[in-house]
Amino acid sequence: MWKKLMLPSFTKKIPFSDPDIGDEEVDEVIDTLKSGWLTTGQKVSNFEIDFVNYLGGSVYAVAVNSATAGLHLGLEAVGVGPGDEVITTTHTFTATAEVIRYLGATPVFVDIDDKTFCIDPAKIEAAITKKTKAVIPVHFAGLSADMENILSMAKTHNFFVIEDAAHALPTTHQGKKIGTLDSDVAVFSFYANKTITTGEGGMLVTKNQKIANRARMMQIHGIDRQPFNRYKSETPAWYYQIMAPGFKYNMTDLAASIGIHQLKKVDFFAQKREKIASFYRKRFSRFPIILPPWPKNNDLHSWHLFVIQLSPNAPIDRDKFIEEMFAMGVSCSVHYIPLHHQTYWREAFNLSPKMFPNSEKIYQNCISLPIYNKMSTDDMEYVASSIESVLE
Ligand SMILES: *Cc1c(COP(=O)(O)O)cnc(C)c1O
DSSP states (O other): OHHHHHSOTTOOOBOSOOOOOOHHHHHHHHHHHHHTOOSSSHHHHHHHHHHHHHTTSSSEEEEESOHHHHHHHHHHHTTOOTTOEEEEESSSOHHHHHHHHHTTOEEEEEOBOTTTSSBOHHHHHHHOOTTEEEEOOBOGGGOOOOHHHHHHHHHHHTOEEEEEOTTOTTOEETTEETTSSSSSEEEEEOBTTSSSOOBSOEEEEESOHHHHHHHHHHTBTTBSSOHHHHHHOSSOOOOOOBOSOOOBOBOOHHHHHHHHHHHHTHHHHHHHHHHHHHHHHHHTTTSSEEOOOOOSTTOOOOOSOEEEEEOTTOSSOHHHHHHHHHHTTBOOBOSOOOGGGSHHHHHHTTOOGGGOHHHHHHHHHEEEEOOOTTOOHHHHHHHHHHHHHHOO
16 A cells, blocks of 8 residues: 555556456356366356357357467368468567468468458459468458458468467458358467457367367377366266377357356447547547557457557657556556568568568557557546646
């Protein structure tokens, strides 16, 4: 308490993000802890069913312990391996690309479109070779990539589409929820700062039963049956077979206990984020700030991130802006330090900023502002007036 009192009285603390966990989540976790079954079981199964229903049915959902795991399983299930090329962008988190390397395939990086901050379909087209096996679009910040073009190219050129939907719950493309498009796999993240969370976790979604079955088996050591079914069995069920050298990517019932209740609130959360985004847009209209791209035609943006850029006429640069906002108690971030600035990717694939002019231009100037469900109107106003004073 004394520490708080020592802060100057005008200072408020606005974190960059803050998970929104209610008593329902807490009670469900306790129920699971007391149930005697902590790993993958009934709650995971319920969470998967709820997720399928949320997306409107006719998809398969496989809960995993991270979106990274889900992306790995998705690429594995469509057969990506050594000698294959997978096209993606550098304007993302390293997870999007590292999973390509897990399988010994080669990532081919292309630039983003400066109107959506998502992968540019024209750049994909230019990068297609005989070895192109898959494309991984990222729905950056929660705005859909140009899936119409990407999916039609996938048909013509015969490659798989694995959507990195880590930011995209709930996001729509031409009125359809991400997860229900005609891609091969979409993977959502429930990492602590995502739009819903299980602490750590993810969901692989596919319309293809073979992909779902493969992912489900590879997720648990390549075992030919699920441990919970063996546990529930009325007869001794000690026998199993290993069908492939699988992974250990299953979600626990503890995590699913959180997810079940987070999912019930996902639309409510989305409305709150939408409100914050609209507030920022209105409030910043006269600031030297470039607003993030807005969705077209009433499509949903999940607003996982609210990424602004400083205008050329802004009085300070990006780094100074973040520093001064921090001094005011407002935590900002940068999404992303593009992979062409990361040692491993730069060196292993000879990447340079010149190759990605749009990503580079955005990176140099961008700031991710706090956006989370629990933000009060006071909090939003505090962020806005802090920006006002920092930019004056
Ligand atoms: C968070 C994130 C991931 C990884 O999600 P995890 O659940 O932490 O593995 C992948 N891609 C993008 C774009 C992300 O933001």
